[in-house]
Amino acid sequence: MNAASRSVSVKDVAARAGVSLGTVSNVLNRPDRVSDPTRVKVETAMRELGFVRNESARQLRAGHSRVVAYVVLDAANPFFTDVAQGVELSAGLADLWLFICNSNNDAERERAYLDLLQQQRVQGILITPVDPDAEHLREVAGRGTPLVVVDRTQQGLDLCSVAVDDVLGGRLAVEHLIDRGHTQVAFIGGPLSIGQVRDRWQGAQQAWADAGLPPESLHLITTSALTVVEGRGAGERLSGLPSRRRPMAAFCANDLLALGLLQQTIGSGRRVPDDLAIVGYDDIEFASAAAVPLTSVRQPRHELGRTATELVIDEATNPAHTHTQVTFTPELIARTSTLG
Amino acid sequence: MNAASRSVSVKDVAARAGVSLGTVSNVLNRPDRVSDPTRVKVETAMRELGFVRNESARQLRAGHSRVVAYVVLDAANPFFTDVAQGVELSAGLADLWLFICNSNNDAERERAYLDLLQQQRVQGILITPVDPDAEHLREVAGRGTPLVVVDRTQQGLDLCSVAVDDVLGGRLAVEHLIDRGHTQVAFIGGPLSIGQVRDRWQGAQQAWADAGLPPESLHLITTSALTVVEGRGAGERLSGLPSRRRPMAAFCANDLLALGLLQQTIGSGRRVPDDLAIVGYDDIEFASAAAVPLTSVRQPRHELGRTATELVIDEATNPAHTHTQVTFTPELIARTSTLG
DNA sequence: TTGTAGGCGTTATCAC
DNA sequence: GTGATAACGCCTACAA
Numbered sequence: 096m097n098a099a100s101r102s103v104s105v106k107d108v109a110a111r112a113g114v115s116l117g118t119v120s121n122v123l124n125r126p127d128r129v130s131d132p133t134r135v136k137v138e139t140a141m142r143e144l145g146f147v148r149n150e151s152a153r154q155l156r157a158g159h160s161r162v163v164a165y166v167v168l169d170a171a172n173p174f175f176t177d178v179a180q181g182v183e184l185s186a187g188l189a190d191l192w193l194f195i196c197n198s199n200n201d202a203e204r205e206r207a208y209l210d211l212l213q214q215q216r217v218q219g220i221l222i223t224p225v226d227p228d229a230e231h232l233r234e235v236a237g238r239g240t241p242l243v244v245v246d247r248t249q250q251g252l253d254l255c256s257v258a259v260d261d262v263l264g265g266r267l268a269v270e271h272l273i274d275r276g277h278t279q280v281a282f283i284g285g286p287l288s289i290g291q292v293r294d295r296w297q298g299a300q301q302a303w304a305d306a307g308l309p310p311e312s313l314h315l316i317t318t319s320a321l322t323v324v325e326g327r328g329a330g331e332r333l334s335g336l337p338s339r340r341r342p343m344a345a346f347c348a349n350d351l352l353a354l355g356l357l358q359q360t361i362g363s364g365r366r367v368p369d370d371l372a373i374v375g376y377d378d379i380e381f382a383s384a385a386a387v388p389l390t391s392v393r394q395p396r397h398e399l400g401r402t403a404t405e406l407v408i409d410e411a412t413n414p415a416h417t418h419t420q421v422t423f424t425p426e427l428i429a430r431t432s433t434l435g
Numbered sequence: 436m437n438a439a440s441r442s443v444s445v446k447d448v449a450a451r452a453g454v455s456l457g458t459v460s461n462v463l464n465r466p467d468r469v470s471d472p473t474r475v476k477v478e479t480a481m482r483e484l485g486f487v488r489n490e491s492a493r494q495l496r497a498g499h500s501r502v503v504a505y506v507v508l509d510a511a512n513p514f515f516t517d518v519a520q521g522v523e524l525s526a527g528l529a530d531l532w533l534f535i536c537n538s539n540n541d542a543e544r545e546r547a548y549l550d551l552l553q554q555q556r557v558q559g560i561l562i563t564p565v566d567p568d569a570e571h572l573r574e575v576a577g578r579g580t581p582l583v584v585v586d587r588t589q590q591g592l593d594l595c596s597v598a599v600d601d602v603l604g605g606r607l608a609v610e611h612l613i614d615r616g617h618t619q620v621a622f623i624g625g626p627l628s629i630g631q632v633r634d635r636w637q638g639a640q641q642a643w644a645d646a647g648l649p650p651e652s653l654h655l656i657t658t659s660a661l662t663v664v665e666g667r668g669a670g671e672r673l674s675g676l677p678s679r680r681r682p683m684a685a686f687c688a689n690d691l692l693a694l695g696l697l698q699q700t701i702g703s704g705r706r707v708p709d710d711l712a713i714v715g716y717d718d719i720e721f722a723s724a725a726a727v728p729l730t731s732v733r734q735p736r737h738e739l740g741r742t743a744t745e746l747v748i749d750e751a752t753n754p755a756h757t758h759t760q761v762t763f764t765p766e767l768i769a770r771t772s773t774l775g
Numbered sequence: 776t777t778g779t780a781g782g783c784g785t786t787a788t789c790a791c
Numbered sequence: 792g793t794g795a796t797a798a799c800g801c802c803t804a805c806a807a
Contacts, residue, residue, distance in 0.1 A: 102498065102556075102579065104784055115794040120786055130792065145578045150554035151494040152784035155799050158442065160491075161551075170519060170535065171720075176511045183537060192551055194534040195510065197523060211501075211532055214490035216442075238485040239442065323724045358724045380511075384663045384698045386726030444800055455778040460802060470776065492800035495783050 112140035181400025219407035241410035264425035265298020284348025285317035326355020388430035452480035521740025559747035581750035605638020624688025625657035666695020
């Protein structure tokens with residue numbers, strides 16, 4: 096068990112087994128070239144010494160690792176863990192292991208993780224970036240580590256990306272509310288520095304304009320994060336409005352906000368959807384599990400992860416790889432929170 | 436940006452800058468020993484070539500990495516991502532980076548990740564294991580990689596662990612229900628192969644016996660996983676019981692189950708807590724955000740992560756380290772789902 | 776202040 | 792079937 100052993104190397108194993116170092120290596124990598132008795136001797140020595148292959152040394156020689164990493168914006172948001180599940184599945188098929196890193200919406204941390212991962216020479220990086228146009232994303236790819244942007248489209252064509260059409264998603268949500276007869280709607284989300292929020296807001300505005308409704312009746316309520324707590328806060332601000340001017344419907348930029356809003360609304364004695372209709376975004380599992388099942392815009396989360404992984408593997412292994420921007424189509428899932 | 440460059444090494448940088456290899460290394464590691472103009476020359480060369488330090492080579496020499504890993508049971512369960520947040524925070528203080536790995540409750544995958552992480556020579560491993568008594572956990576520690584078990588206590592004293600007293604948690608939940616006058620209670624959870632579930636069930640039984648209530652009025656409803664979907668299923672089974680024998684209260688082994696149960700209950704027209712009182716476990720953020728705020732047993736999640744990290748760092752750096760088993764105390768948070 | 780040499784652990788090549 | 796040797800990229804003594 097050798098608890099204190101600095102680190103047992105092939106050399107130690109060779110000495111213990113009374114063979115040369117090359118033979119040990121053969122046992123590890125081409126067992127068929129080794130005679131049975133020798134192999135057994137070596138394997139025994141490995142077990143006795145508690146030998147563990149040193150991945151750094153292997154990798155130094157091989158030039159690449161068996162790992163892909165997914166840098167998420169917020170590990171506590173089920174949306175990202177669902178995407179990660181899709182990644183993990185297809186990574187496994189290619190014999191790759193997944194490390195999840197959490198940038199926590201912090202550009203500094205994101206950058207630090209990217210640096211670390213490049214230095215580790217991971218096979219590829221998937222990332223939902225704080226800012227998809229940041230220069231350092233391009234630099235990563237330029238320096239040889241395949242990188243795919245997840246859940247954001249790319250302006251240029253110099254990176255792979257996998258995304259869902261957030262503008263369309265915003266449209267779907269608001270068109271649904273318009274169909275339900277609403278003429279006063281609040282868009283709740285923020286900060287607007289988050290591209291996903293901007294796009295959904297834009298889609299909302301487009302749908303509003305297309306329906307010929309006056310812009311001032313589509314209210315923008317900005318939040319400082321996409322969390323349950325912020326959703327509750329937004330609910331309080333909404334309650335504070337004079338009832339004449341208070342929207343009877345809200346479209347939230349994600350489900351966490353929507354769940355917070357839902358809770359605050361019900362908690363303060365109003366009813367969903369009678370007093371307030373709510374549409375969320377992402378259709379995380381908790382959306383349908385909310386006590387008033389939440390209407391939400393569904394994104395193909397697993398698909399997103401799967402496709403991103405395939406792209407990053409292609410970029411890593413296919414010399415003829417060309418950067419591709421994949422866009423999926425969102426889908427509105429109507430439930431009680433708008434249907435009554 | 437040198438897209439194709441196999442890999443730019445210090446040697447390349449030295450050549451480009453017209454200095455020796457050692458100088459480049461000095462610029463990287465002891466910049467003060469280098470004259471300003473030389474430094475600038477070297478830095479320029481690095482930028483122009485897109486140089487990225489090779490972590491494998493560094494690590495091969497240094498003998499250890501700057502990474503800790505947390506192998507979670509279920510990345511989609513907010514409980515674990517909250518623990519991970521605590522880990523991340525204190526790891527950052529020690530200049531360590533966190534990789535999250537998802538075993539997905541699969542012993543095989545868990546083992547594979549452990550192998551990989553050992554081979555990577557990570558600074559330490561935190562793990563919420565499928566089976567805390569598995570031999571391979573001990574082997575990891577025995578081979579020199581510090582390992583701390585999170586959210587499970589250890590039988591032996593040969594591993595560090597950080598846990599919450601689940602038996603006590605189970606007691607608290609059921610005592611609360613007894614206090615509220617319930618004499619027919621369902622325990623919902625499973626599979627019982629999960630230690631956390633076993634302990635909470637045991638605590639529930641203890642509280643029940645201590646109150647002098649007959650064992651047959653504490654119903655065990657087992658599930659095949661601790662998920663929202665399973666919670667809904669359990670709700671259906673509960674509804675199926677003849678109303679005379681149907682418990683008026685349920686204690687769920689975690690909040691995901693409880694949320695599923697809550698949804699199914701409300702969805703089928705019954706009321707919480709009037710028709711069914713519900714207690715969850717973990718007090719994840721969604722618990723208080725549920726439309727009927729959920730009574731739940733709170734575990735100090737960040738604390739758990741923080742302490743585990745401190746232990747693993749101590750094990751990695753302090754020669755006088757002794758294995759420690761830390762147990763935290765859970766706390767019942769009473770909310771509407773039992774208080775009405 | 777700068778340059779040179781050796782070694783970290785693994786693997787592949789090439790004699791034996 | 793086996794054993795010596797060089798190389799991967801970096802870092803740190805040590806020498807100049």
